[in-house]
Amino acid sequence: MSLRAVKPLTDTRVRILDAAEELFMQHGFEGTSMRTLTAKAGVNLAAVNYHFGSKHALIEAVFRRRLDPMNAERIAALDRLEKEAGGGPLAPEAIIRAFVGPSLRLIEDAKGGGRNFIRLLGRTYTDPSKEIRHLIGALYAPAMERFKAAFERSLPHMPREELVWRMHFMFGTLAYTLAATDTVHLIAGCKPEDRYDARLLEARLVPFLAAGLLAPLADASDVKKAA
Amino acid sequence: MSLRAVKPLTDTRVRILDAAEELFMQHGFEGTSMRTLTAKAGVNLAAVNYHFGSKHALIEAVFRRRLDPMNAERIAALDRLEKEAGGGPLAPEAIIRAFVGPSLRLIEDAKGGGRNFIRLLGRTYTDPSKEIRHLIGALYAPAMERFKAAFERSLPHMPREELVWRMHFMFGTLAYTLAATDTVHLIAGCKPEDRYDARLLEARLVPFLAAGLLAPLADASDVKKAA
DNA sequence: CTAGCATTCAAACGTTCGTTTGAACCGGGT
DNA sequence: ACCCGGTTCAAACGAACGTTTGAATGCTAG
Numbered sequence: 096m097s098l099r100a101v102k103p104l105t106d107t108r109v110r111i112l113d114a115a116e117e118l119f120m121q122h123g124f125e126g127t128s129m130r131t132l133t134a135k136a137g138v139n140l141a142a143v144n145y146h147f148g149s150k151h152a153l154i155e156a157v158f159r160r161r162l163d164p165m166n167a168e169r170i171a172a173l174d175r176l177e178k179e180a181g182g183g184p185l186a187p188e189a190i191i192r193a194f195v196g197p198s199l200r201l202i203e204d205a206k207g208g209g210r211n212f213i214r215l216l217g218r219t220y221t222d223p224s225k226e227i228r229h230l231i232g233a234l235y236a237p238a239m240e241r242f243k244a245a246f247e248r249s250l251p252h253m254p255r256e257e258l259v260w261r262m263h264f265m266f267g268t269l270a271y272t273l274a275a276t277d278t279v280h281l282i283a284g285c286k287p288e289d290r291y292d293a294r295l296l297e298a299r300l301v302p303f304l305a306a307g308l309l310a311p312l313a314d315a316s317d318v319k320k321a322a
Numbered sequence: 323m324s325l326r327a328v329k330p331l332t333d334t335r336v337r338i339l340d341a342a343e344e345l346f347m348q349h350g351f352e353g354t355s356m357r358t359l360t361a362k363a364g365v366n367l368a369a370v371n372y373h374f375g376s377k378h379a380l381i382e383a384v385f386r387r388r389l390d391p392m393n394a395e396r397i398a399a400l401d402r403l404e405k406e407a408g409g410g411p412l413a414p415e416a417i418i419r420a421f422v423g424p425s426l427r428l429i430e431d432a433k434g435g436g437r438n439f440i441r442l443l444g445r446t447y448t449d450p451s452k453e454i455r456h457l458i459g460a461l462y463a464p465a466m467e468r469f470k471a472a473f474e475r476s477l478p479h480m481p482r483e484e485l486v487w488r489m490h491f492m493f494g495t496l497a498y499t500l501a502a503t504d505t506v507h508l509i510a511g512c513k514p515e516d517r518y519d520a521r522l523l524e525a526r527l528v529p530f531l532a533a534g535l536l537a538p539l540a541d542a543s544d545v546k547k548a549a
Numbered sequence: 550c551t552a553g554c555a556t557t558c559a560a561a562c563g564t565t566c567g568t569t570t571g572a573a574c575c576g577g578g579t
Numbered sequence: 580a581c582c583c584g585g586t587t588c589a590a591a592c593g594a595a596c597g598t599t600t601g602a603a604t605g606c607t608a609g
Contacts, residue, residue, distance in 0.1 A: 107586085123450035125352035129567060139588055144568060146586095218448040221501040223350035257526070264530045267498025268491050274448040275494065298540055299484070303491045306537030307530040334556080356597060366558055371598060373556095 108146050110136040115157050116208050120215040124154055124227070155230055158219075161201075161212045162231075166238040168197040173245055185249045188305040194242055195269055195300060199293040202273070210291070217274030220266075250308075257312065265304045272300060335373050337363040342384050343435050347442040351381055351454070382457055385446075388428075388439045389458075393465040395424040400472055412476045415532040421469055422496055422527060426520040429500070437518070444501025447493075477535075484539065492531045499527060 114136035118127040129150060133140045147153040172193035176185050198216075201209035222228055246258055253261075341363035345354040356377060360367045374380040399420035403412050425443075428436035449455055473485055480488075 105586095121450065123350075123352065125350065126450055128565075130565085139586095140567095141569080141588075142586085150567065218450070221445040221448070221498070223348065223353055223445070260526045261530060263502075264495050264499065264527065267502065268495045268534075271448070271494025271498050272491065275490075299487045300491065302537045302540055303488060303534040307495075307534040310529045310533030313525055313529055332556095355595075357595080366556095367597095368558075368599080369556085377597065 105146075107136075107138050107142055110138060111143055111146065111153065112157055112160055113208055115153055116215065117211045119154070119157065120211045120218075124150075124222075124224075151226070154227065157212075158216070158230065158234060161209075162216070162234045165197050165201070166235065169194055169238050170241055172196065173241060177245075184251075185245060187246065187249050187308055188301060190242065190245050190249060191265065191301055191304050191308070192297070195297060195304070198269065198273060199297050199300070202291060202296070203293045205291070213273050217270045217272070220270045246308075253312070261308050261310075264307060268304060268307075269300070272296070332373075334363075334365050334369055337365060338370055338373065338380065339384055339387055340435055342380055343442065344438045346381070346384065347438045347445075351377075351449075351451075378453070381454065384439075385443070385457060385461060388436075389443070389461045392424050392428070393462065396421055396465050397468055399423065400468060404472075411478075412472060414473065414476050414535055415528060417469065417472050417476060418492070418528055418531050418535070419524070422524060422531070425496065425500060426524050426527070429518060429523070430520045432518070440500050444497045444499070447497045473535075480539070488535050488537075491534060495531060495534075496527070499523070 111132070114132055115127070118132055118135060121127075129143055130140060133142060136142075143150065143153055147156055173190065176189055176193055198213055201213040204210055216231075219227060219231055222231075243258075243262065246262065247255070250258060338359070341359055342354070345359055345362060348354075356370055357367060360369060363369075370377065370380055374383055400417065403416055403420055425440055428440040431437055443458075446454060446458055449458075470485075470489065473489065474482070477485060
């Protein structure tokens with residue numbers, strides 16, 4: 096799991112990354128062949144192996160290009176909040192907003208490929224391949240630790256274990272919301288265009304997450320008798 | 323999208339379905355070849371095409387075998403609740419419990435393959451393939467309509483559109499929780515063994531979902547100004 | 550016993566996969 | 580003018596893919 100810096104982005108590299116991002120989202124990693132990928136990018140078949148080394152390394156590069164800046168943005172938003180609070184505790188809802196904001200905003204970037212990426216990302220948390228999941232986990236780890244610490248300071252009375260679970264649930268809700276945008280319509284009745292409005296999405300999602308995070312704690316006996 | 327009844331389960335068919343369930347979970351649909359699948363099942367390579375017709379039809383059969391009974395169980399649980407209530411409204415938390423219970427219980431069935439299936443299912447909601455997602459959607463549709471109606475009766479003052487979104491969020495949280503069990507550990511600190519205790523999982527998940535579902539409604543101006 | 554049918558089997562079908570090869574191409578520095 | 584490192588290219592590599600074939604097998608009804 097090498098976390099080295101990315102190579103300089105030549106024109107060919109960028110075209111490959113853009114095509115990969117879109118095709119991986121539409122057909123998955125294994126469902127996207129190097130031939131269709133290079134054809135879409137308008138480059139030679141051998142270009143991927145020349146510039147990235149292998150298909151797997153290309154997948155890694157696709158995530159690295161977007162995920163590093165996105166998590167940096169999240170951490171920056173959290174830093175800003177803490178500076179404004181001047182050492183005081185943060186509102187849980189504000190922390191949630193700092194986390195979901197940068198990803199939700201990407202779904203409005205249809206032309207730049209951000210929407211493709213964010214849907215690809217939402218799906219990849221549960222990818223069958225161990226290596227892929229480990230890669231995502233490694234890229235997320237720093238931001239995750241940072242937000243966990245912020246929640247702990249914001250909710251000092253919540254048991255650590257309960258907090259971890261509720262973060263897990265919140266993360267899942269976000270991941271699914273991102274991945275399922277425009278895809279599954281298990282429940283009829285959503286206006287499709289609303290799925291691309293980041294602020295509307297945030298206005299619906301954040302209260303849901305905040306309420307879940309702050310749900311009344313089941314008293315100890317409930318958990319004990321279940322175990 | 324044919325919704326015909328399943329064929330009788332001969333021994334060979336069952337062995338193929340069991341092997342497929344496990345391998346699809348571990349490596350995905352495209353990552354599982356007919357050769358490794360039939361080898362694991364201990365049957366001839368041609369058996370899948372003989373008994374199911376094609377790989378895609380096998381995938382469909384894998385989901386049909388488990389999903390139909392599971393959704394029937396969900397609906398039965400809801401029927402029972404409504405009978406007990408004698409025409410009165412149901413508690414939202416009870417409806418949630420009727421929905422998540424049957425799926426959570428499957429994660430304790432490690433030997434029978436239920437755990438494999440439920441993790442496979444959780445991931446498949448966001449599968450790249452349109453056909454796969456449509457299949458899942460079709461298999462879920464009857465239960466989904468039933469539960470939507472139950473929530474509408476239980477929460478008569480919630481706007482329909484808001485309810486649809488919150489069901490969407492709840493569904494996503496469940497799907498992710500099922501799929502990510504034992505896989506991603508983005509947030510450190512979960513005791514792994516807790517992930518296989520259905521009652522403990524339910525005791526943690528249901529309060530989170532119920533709180534999210536009942537979150538205070540953002541007043542109309544918030545949504546309007548976002549749009 | 551045997552005719553008929555469902556099932557199993559080894560082998561091969563044609564296609565597509567990710568990757569590699571070695572030559573061609575191109576620009577800038579000496 | 581020359582060469583050279585980086586890049587692109589057409590072509591081919593061996594392997595693996597889902598599926599099909601036609602003969603062999605086992606079982607059951609007449």
